[in-house]
Amino acid sequence: MTQPPRVGVMGGTFDPIHHGHLVAASEVAARFELDEVVFVPTGVPTFKQDVEVTVAEHRYLMTVIATASNPRFTVSRVDVERPGVTYTVDTLRDLKERRPDADLFFITGADAVAQILEWKDAEQLFSMARFVAVTRPGHALSVEGLPVDRVSVLEIPALAISSTDVRARARAGEPVWYLVPDGVVQYIAKHGLYRGQS
Ligand code: ATP
Ligand code: MG
Numbered sequence: 001m002t003q004p005p006r007v008g009v010m011g012g013t014f015d016p017i018h019h020g021h022l023v024a025a026s027e028v029a030a031r032f033e034l035d036e037v038v039f040v041p042t043g044v045p046t047f048k049q050d051v052e053v054t055v056a057e058h059r060y061l062m063t064v065i066a067t068a069s070n071p072r073f074t075v076s077r078v079d080v081e082r083p084g085v086t087y088t089v090d091t092l093r094d095l096k097e098r099r100p101d102a103d104l105f106f107i108t109g110a111d112a113v114a115q116i117l118e119w120k121d122a123e124q125l126f127s128m129a130r131f132v133a134v135t136r137p138g139h140a141l142s143v144e145g146l147p148v149d150r151v152s153v154l155e156i157p158a159l160a161i162s163s164t165d166v167r168a169r170a171r172a173g174e175p176v177w178y179l180v181p182d183g184v185v186q187y188i189a190k191h192g193l194y195r196g197q198s
């Protein structure tokens with residue numbers, strides 16, 4: 001009998017995607033024997049739609065560029081295309097609809113995992129996917145209060161990279177080489193992203 005496909009789900013703003021995201025996804029894929037990891041850039045908050053729709057496309061395209069060379073990495077537009085604020089419960093529901101046979105593994109960093117219980121429909125989330133909490137420099141990893149049978153913890157090689165730092169560097173004209181994939185460095189320069197933002 002064939003096993004259900006094991007599919008990782010890496011949700012994020014990816015503004016921009018960086019090597020911390022990619023290492024986390026790669027490590028979880030290896031450890032949990034995933035067949036695929038779907039990267040899901042978040043949609044836009046409704047209150048800023050005009051400004052941010054373009055940005056969502058940029059974030060999506062940078063995610064495509066960053067993941068293109070890995071045969072197990074794919075990118076989904078479910079969150080980018082769903083109007084309104086992105087909730088993980090909707091992301092998982094939409095992915096499950098497209099892949100009803102798959103076992104989903106939602107990958108999340110220490111900062112995000114600490115907030116899961118505050119997410120919309122938190123109790124439901126754990127029946128929709130297993131959660132893999134990965135370490136992240138500067139953030140204590142605590143899975144207290146989360147269901148132990150549905151949440152795993154994985155220590156990954158520490159990469160103290162954040163999108164916030166990458167944006168600040170781009171804004172200041174400092175190098176972002178090697179923090180993000182080469183194609184993303186070039187994409188940021190080509191489109192003049194993160195210039196003049198606060
Ligand atoms: P920002 O600084 O804008 O918040 P970010 O670097 O935190 O960006 P996100 O898109 O917010 O990136 O993160 C998506 C997911 O990746 C989250 O679960 C986050 O915890 C995780 N993550 C981000 N950076 C790292 C890292 N360096 N190591 C491990 N996990 C990370
Ligand atoms: Mg973040």
